Amino acid sequence: MNETYLHLVLTHIPIVGSLIAFLLLFSGWLQKSKDLTSAALVLLVAIALITVAVQYTGEEAEKFTKRLPGFSQEAIHAHEEAGELAFWLMEFVGIGAAVALYLLRKIGQRARMLVLLVLLGNLAACGVFLYAGKLGGEIRHTEVHVKQSNLPTVETISE
Numbered sequence: 001m002n003e004t005y006l007h008l009v010l011t012h013i014p015i016v017g018s019l020i021a022f023l024l025l026f027s028g029w030l031q032k033s034k035d036l037t038s039a040a041l042v043l044l045v046a047i048a049l050i051t052v053a054v055q056y057t058g059e060e061a062e063k064f065t066k067r068l069p070g071f072s073q074e075a076i077h078a079h080e081e082a083g084e085l086a087f088w089l090m091e092f093v094g095i096g097a098a099v100a101l102y103l104l105r106k107i108g109q110r111a112r113m114l115v116l117l118v119l120l121g122n123l124a125a126c127g128v129f130l131y132a133g134k135l136g137g138e139i140r141h142t143e144v145h146v147k148q149s150n151l152p153t154v155e156t157i158s159e
Contacts, residue, residue: 002060002064003056003057003060003061003064004057004060004061004064004065006053006057007054007057007058007060007061008061010050010053010054010057011054011058011133011136013047013050013054014047014050014051014054014086014125014129015126015130015133017043017050018044018090018125018126018129019126020043021040021043021044021047022119022122022123022126024036024039024040025037025040025044025115025118025119025122026119028040028115029112029115029116029119032109034104034109037104037115038104038105041098041100041104041115041118042097042101044093044097044118044122045094045097045098045101047090047094048090048091048093048094048095048097049094051086051087051091051094052087052091054083054087055083055084058080058083062076062080065139071139071140072139075135075138075139076139078135079132079135079136079138079139082128082131082132082135083132083136085128085132086128086129086131086132089121089125089128090125090129092121093118093121093122093125096117096121097118099114100114100115100118
């Protein structure tokens with residue numbers, strides 16, 4: 001197992017995790033549930049930590065992939081740029097989540113404004129994670145970006 005494999009495995013965690021955390025945090029915020037909000041904030045801190053590993057393995061995967069034939073440098077660069085933006089957004093969200101978690105325990109519901117900011121920051125991170133994941137898939141997964149008109153039909157497959 002190398003960094004490229006680890007990167008491909010780990011990248012799914014922040015993408016899916018940030019979406020789950022968004023739903024949990026939104027629900028906790030609407031219901032004014034301290035427990036649900038706390039759980040979502042803990043999840044966001046964990047995702048921010050995992051995102052560090054995703055970023056590190058991404059750098060190593062880039063070095064490895066650039067040596068292989070058939071890879072688009074432009075696609076790798078676009079994915080890298082989106083990944084870096086997602087990384088920094090998630091790190092700020094993780095720090096905000098840690099502070100919000102602390103304040104939620106100390107001052108309770110008066111921390112709602114910070115929780116709302118974390119929620120909105122995570123929404124932005126979700127979007128960038130999804131975009132970075134799409135760009136990452138286009139590096140090698142040609143089936144993702146084949147035009148619909150170029151796909152085989154049932155008739156051409158059976159011939």
